[in-house]
Amino acid sequence: MGESNHAIVFGASGLIVWALVNQLLSPYPSAGTFSKVTAITNRPIILSESHWPEPASNRPDLQLISGFDLRHGDGATLAETLKRAVRDVESVTHIYYLVFTAVEDDTEEFATNLRMFKNVIDAHGLISPNLRFVAFTGGTRGYGIYTPGGTFTPPLTEDMANKLPIETADTVVYTAYRKLLHAKNKGKNWTWCEVCPDAIIGFTPNGSQFSLALHWAQYLSLWAYNNGIGPGTSGLRTTAVQVPFPGNVASANSLFSPVSSSTLARFMIYASLHPETCGGGQLFNIADNQTACKYGEIWPRLASWFGLVGVGPVEDSQALDNTLKAGELPETTELLTPGEYFAEHKDIFAELGRANAVNGGVGAGRRQLDSVGYWLTFDRQLSLEKLRGTGFEGDRDHVQGWLESFEMFRKAGLIL
Ligand SMILES: *[C@@H]1O[C@H](CO)[C@@H](O)[C@H](O)[C@H]1NC(C)=O
Ligand SMILES: *[C@@H]1O[C@H](CO)[C@@H](O)[C@H](O)[C@H]1NC(C)=O
C-alpha cells in the first residue's frame, strides 16, 4: 500500500465516475494512499469545469482522458491504446469499472457491455503486473426488479443474486461479469468485488442520463420559478405553492434504499483497500441508511429546498396492479411528467443564462427517469447487514445526498 497505489477509473455515465474521482482526490481515505488517479471516460469532461479538488501537495496526481470508446477492438488493442495514453499504466493497482452503455436491443446491450469489460480486464492483464483489486458496480436489476412486481421478497440480500430465474439471469450482464472475473483472476495476484446500488443520487458538472436528482431538481426549479418563488423571481411571493409527487400512489409508498454517489464511491475505495475482507468475488449491497425510505416521504423535503410544499401524487390510477414494465409510463398522466414539463419550459434556463442546464441535463434519459414514479410500485429495499459487517461507515440521512447535489447543481448552473 502507500505511495505506489495507482487507481484507474473507467466510466461512461458521469455520475459514479465524478464521485469516485472526487473522493480519491479529496483525498479519501487519507493523503498518500493513492499517488495517481487516472480517469477514463466516454463523455467529455472539461477539467476547469469539473468541480474536482484543485491540485495540492496532498492530492494524488490526476490524468483525465475523455472521449475514450471501449467498444472497439480487443484486449490487446486496448492495451496498446492504454500504453500510449496513460502515464505509468504499468503501475496500476486498482481498477474501478463503472461503465454501462444502454443499447436499444437487450441482446446487443448485454454483448456490448460484456465485451467492454472483458477488453479492460484483458488489457490490464497484459500491462499491469501490480494489479491488486477490481471493483465494479452492478445494480438491483440483478435482483430481478425489472420483472413487474419484483422477483424476491425484500429486504434484498446478496445471496438472491444467484437465485434469479434463469430467463431473468440471462438478461443481466452482472452475472456474466462475475463469470468473467472468476475465470480471469485464476492464478493472478488480484481479487475483486461487486457493489450493488439501487437509485444513485449525485452530481455531475454536465448532466447524466441516469441522474434522477438532476431530473427532479430541474423540474422543481422550473416549477418554483413559474410560481414566483426563488432565484430569478421577485421573491415577494408569500403564499405556499404545492408540487405533487410526479407519479402514482403505489410508487410514492414503496420502500427502497437510495445511495448518494459519494457513499457508493467511498465504499468502493474502502472495499478495494480491504481485499482480505471485501475481496474474493463478494457482492455487497450499498445504501446511505439501513432504514428503507419512500419517495413519498422524502418528496416534501426535496421540494422544500426549492421553497415549495411537496404533496402526494394526484394520480390514483395504475395504483397497485404492477402492470407497467420496467421503464414504462402510463399512456396518459394527470400532470405533465417532469420530462414533459422540462421540454415545455426549458427556454427559461437559457433566458436566465443557464444554457448548460439545457445542454448538460439528463438528455436521452428523460423518459426513463419520468417512469420512476410509475412502475416502481413494489418494495425493493436492500439489506445492509453484510455492508455493516465490513466496518465501513454507518448510516446517514436519506435526504442529505440530494441536498448536497442540489447545491452543486446550482453552483454549476444546472438549475436556477
Ligand atoms: C502479491 O501481492 C502481495 C500484496 O497484496 C505482494 O506482497 C506480493 O509480492 C505479490 N506477489 C506477486 C507475485 O506479485
Ligand atoms: C455539456 O455537454 C454538452 C453536450 O454534450 C456540450 O454541448 C457542452 O459544451 C458541455 N458543457 C460542459 C461545461 O462541459
Ligand SMILES: *[C@@H]1O[C@H](CO)[C@@H](O)[C@H](O)[C@H]1NC(C)=O
Ligand atoms: C436513517 O434513517 C432513519 C429513518 O428515516 C432516520 O430516523 C435516521 O435518523 C437516519 N440516520 C441518520 C444517521 O441520519
